[in-house]
Amino acid sequence: MCRIGAIKSLDYLHPSQALLLMQSQQKGHDNSGFAMIMHDLGGVFESYKHLPTLSMACTDEGVKLAEDLLHAAGFQRVMQWVPETNPLSGLDIIAMPNYVFETFEYPKQYKHAEQREKEDLLLDIRLKLRALLEENEQGFVYSFWPDVVTLKEIGDPRDIGTYFNLWEADDKFTAKVITAQCRQNTNYDIVRYAAHPFFMQGYTALANGENTFYLKNVEFQRKLHRGYIGFESDSQCFLYTLHYVHRELGWPLKYYKHVMTPLPFDEISGRDDEQQLLAIRQSLAHLEINGPNTIIGVLPDNSMFTCCDAKKLRPVVLGRDERMVVLSSEVCGINEILPDRNWEDDIYPHEREIVAINNDLEVQRWRQ
Amino acid sequence: MEAMKVQNVTPNDLYWKVRYDASRCTLCGSCVATCSFRAIEAKVERRRMVFSESEFPEPKQRFSAVPVIMQVRSIKNYCRGCGSCEKVCPNDAIRPERNPDTRHPVVTRCLGGDSIKRGGRKNLEATSRTLDRIRVGRISQMTDPSLDAQRHTFDLLAPFGRILPPKKLPFSLDDLGQLKTDALTPPVRWIYPVIIGDMSIGALSWRMWEAVAMATAYLNEVCGIPVRMCSGEGGVPVRLLKSRYLKYMILQIASGHFGWNRIVKAMPHMVEDPAGILIKIGQGAKPGDGGLLQANKVAEHIQAIRGVPKADLLSPPNHQGLYSIEESVQKMFLSFNAAFKFRVPVAIKVAASATSVSVYNNLVRDPYNIVGGLFLDGIDGGTGAAHEVSLDHTGHPIVSKLRDCYLAATAQGRQGQIPLWAAGGLGKTGDLAADAFKMIALGANGVFTGKLILQMAGCVGNDQGRCNACNTGLCPVGITTQEPALVHRLDPERVAQNIVNYFLAMDQEFKKLMAPIGNSSLPVGRSDALVATDKGVADKLQIQYVC
Structure with missing residues (x-):
């Protein structure tokens, strides 16, 4: 079983907070990796919020291949941030030679392009980069999106933190939303792409559980969108469904819950929205999930949410104070970073709700 | 002593020999009265007894005439092995015995000059069933929990409709961020994933048909299990058409259009819409052949319901007005959709065939979105009457064909758009829940079953040539006959009770299959839940091979 955590704050936070959040839950995961996605960036990225940042781990050849492709597509690099690493001996980490965080100006011809057009360009470029670097395993491209960076590595999360100097808080590498997970894939092959959180076009999702409708989801999603690829983990399906329902279909977030864990027929019957819920259940039957799952997601507007499977077979808890909301598989993680909060305000979400946190840290519970 | 006449039919030539023990027989006559095939008769045998009354052999003889029960030596009135004689005999004096040396297939054709007709299903059993080589092998252990079949809730419904x-x-979105529907969408009914399928009121006795209809209503109204029953081709009693129970019936139209005159006339008086319309193009048991109701079953009430004289009723092998899928979509589907003002789903039933995927592709790509289901019927399906050569040698197994269609849909991202319903020998071993569940995991939305329903009612026919006389109108248990004396053997209320109980048991068993794989809704297409113990089956169905 893995553990997941997420922090949403009014202030910029350093990822050491995420490490702390996850460390106390380490008995519940196997310390086989660390992955995080940061939205709403501060520090060195704060002035570049409107420009896409590439997050990538690769070989030297990989850097060259990627930069050539980006330049050929008309992207101009405007900023580069290289994390200082501590390659101490004895650290449990399978490090890549380079960790690239580069911010680019859009190609000139996109200067007046519609937002949607730019977003599709970024996706296509990421897919091309991924395909290019996949040959001979030259590297892994995690995200290429404005105001978002991703870091994933295989090894002990504490050592990964040490390697990247993440235990030392500073104000260069910060964000207001950080999602993290401390385990490599154990059901399937260990590859970097299989580690949560997963990202696509502004959406982040991470999950704790086992999606037993994985095959159904995969078979359907493969034909839904060119970006739905990989499927190294059964939890990627949650991201793609989120992207499909919220972005492609343009439905409000609450319908994500109706798609993933539809209400039983006898509960649908007689509701005002019976007709719509039945149609959703019918047309999106293959996006339904089953098995034990808790999902944490982040939307392009940096709002955050969590929801569970229909039987609530995996835990999650929300803790908060005035400046921060934390989601975590186990409450001990929240105790680490919010020890003085009012515990009575903690929320243990149930199987039929989405708990959503907006940018003012207002927490809403939407009953399905 | 007479010379032996080689061509004379003897019990040795027939499928069944009647074993009779005169010493136990009380000559009550029950067996002869019961045998609907007239395959046994009371006769008098001449007996000779040799005896001696002295201390030394001084043989004497005595002749006597003894009344006995004898097997009729005829290819017309031959024993079908139904065992009714054995059932009624108070003394166990008589029973049919399978004759492995039968010459019946040859003798019957030689003497009759006509193809052999019978009911039932394929009687050639060369190999074990595909479904028996598949197990539900992906059990929730540690990575995810199994559910509790008794305690958890399960959603066991399947869609019928486009x-x-x-x-x-x-x-579109309203001001409150709620989705609203701006136009009509095709009707879809969520029903139990097992449809009682499609046996006509001519093929079945009125008591049997009524019993099935009663069971359907009871399952819906008392048990809360939304089972639907398909009428078969041959109409529906007007009283039912005008009743509120019509909502549980799927009306079938086949190439003979039997019964539709009455259905159309009843439409203005209907208080409920039917559950659906099923256009029958073909049937798994006799693919490429139309329905066949022999004259001896066309009783007066059948004549009335169908509007026909007493004659052999043969539905043509195809719908005479249709020449292509495109045309069928435009003409038949549109007219039936329109007839019920687009409130009733319209589906199609075809025999499984090497071409099924093409048919499915054509339907799923039709731009009008009006085909509400593809019912695929495999070679092991049953029938009331067919030519034996069709039953045994034409058709296509259902399992791989259903899978082919589902995978074709998956390759196009169209899975689920036309629900797939499968049949053809499902429940043949008596265990429909397991068969249905495996078919669902392979991609079926649900299954339909006919023959098994008859077996629930007391049908004694099987796939080793027992009985299979549904075509004769002499069904010994009153199920497929219109002969009043035979029909009265069947107690419709007990039949309904059996069907209801079977469905209740099956419902439990579905849950016992869903719980260990940790699923609370039907795992349509979850082929990863299955494993095969046969490499060929595993490869063909694209599931995991295990040994």
Whole structure:
């Protein structure tokens, strides 16, 4: 079983907070990796919020291949941030030679392009980069999106933190939303792409559980969108469904819950929205999930949410104070970073709700 | 002593020999009265007894005439092995015995000059069933928990009707961020994943048909299990057409259009819509052949319901007005959709065939979104009457064909748009829940079953040539006959009770299959839940091979 955590704050936070959040839950995961996605960036990225940042781990050849492709597509690099690493001996980490965080100006011809057009360009470029670097395993491209960076590595999360100097808080590498997970894939092959959180076009999702409708989801999603690829983990399906329902279909977030864990027929019957819920259940039957799952997601507007499977077979808890909301598989993680909060305000979400946190840290519970 | 006449039919030539023990027989006559095939008769045998009354052999003889029961030596009135004689005999004096040396297939054709007809299903059993080589092998252990079949809730419903792809849903958002529907969408009914399928009121006795209808209503109204029953081709009693129970019936139209005159006339008086319309193109048991109701079953009430004289009723092998899929979509589907003002789903039933995927592709790509289901019927399906050569040698197994269609849909991202319903020998071993569940995991939305329903009612026919006389109108248990004396053997209320109980048991068993794989809704297409113990089956169905 893995553990997941997420922090949403009014202030910029350093990822050491995420490490702390996850460390106390380490008995519940196997310390086989660390992955995080940061939205709403501060520090060195704060002035570049409107420009896409590439997050990538690769070989030297990989850097060259990627930069050539980006330049050929008309992207101009405007900023580069290289994390200082501590390659101490004895650290449990399978490090890549380079960790690239580069911010680019859009190609000139996109200067007046519609937002949607730019977003599709970024996706296509990421897919091309991924395909290019996949040959001979030259590297892994995690995200290429404005105001978002991703870091994933295989090894002990504490050592990964040490390697990247993440235990030392500073104000260069910060964000207001950080999602993290401390385990490599154990059901399937260990590859970097299989580690949560997963990202696509502004959406982040991470999950704790086992999606037993994985095959159904995969078979359907493969034909839904060119970006739905990989499927190294059964939890990627949650991201793609989120992207499909919220972005492609343009439905409000609450319908994500109706798609993933539809209400039983006898509960649908007689509701005002019976007709719509039945149609959703019918047309999106293959996006339904089953098995034990808790999902944490982040939307392009940096709002955050969590929801569970229909039987609530995996835990999650929300803790908060005035400046921060934390989601975590186990409450001990929240105790680490919010020890003085009012515990009575903690929320243990149930199987039929989405708990959503907006940018003012207002927490809403939407009953399905 | 007479010379032996080689060509004379003897019990040795027939499928069944009647074993009779005169010493136990009380000559009550029950067996002869019961045998609907007239395959046994009371006769008098001449007996000779040699005896001696002295201390030394001084043989004497005595002749006597003894009344006995004898097997009729005829290819017309021959024993079908139904065992009714054995059932009624108070003394166990008589029973049929299978004759492995039968010459019946040859003798019957030689003497009759006509193809052999019978009911039942394929009687050639060369190999074990595909479904028996598949197990539900992906059990929730540690990575995810199994569910509790008794305690958890399960959603056991399947769609019947055309399902739109998500981007074609006519939704928009209102001011409150709620989705609203801006246009009509095709009707879809969520029903139990086992349809009682399609046996006509001519093929079945009125008591049997009524019993099935009663069971269907009871399952819906008392048990809360939304089972639907398909009428078969041959109409529906007007009283039912005008009743509120019509909502549980799927009306079938086949190439003979039997019964539709009455259905159309009843439409203005209907208080409920039917559950659906099923256009029958073909049937798994006799693919490429139309329905066949022999004259001896066309009783007066059948004549009335169908509007026909007493004659052999043969539905043509195809719908005479249709020449292509495109045309059928435009003409038949549109007219039936329109007839019920687009409130009733319209589906199609075809025999499984090497061409089924092409048929499915054509339907799923039709731009009008009006085909509400593909019912695929495999070679092991049953029938009331067919030519034996069709039953045994034509058709296509259902398992791989259903899978082919599902995978074709998956390759196009169209799975679920036309629900797939499968049949043809499902429940043959008596265990329909397991068969249905495996078919669902392979991609079926649900299954339909006919023969098994008859067996629930007391049908003694089997796939080793027992009985299979549904075509004769002499069904010994009153199920497929219109002969009043035979029909009265059947107690419709007990039949309904059996059907209801079977469905209740099956419902439990579905849950016992869903719980260990940790699923609370039907795992349509979850082929990863299955494993095969046969490499060929595993490869063909694209599931995991285990040994």
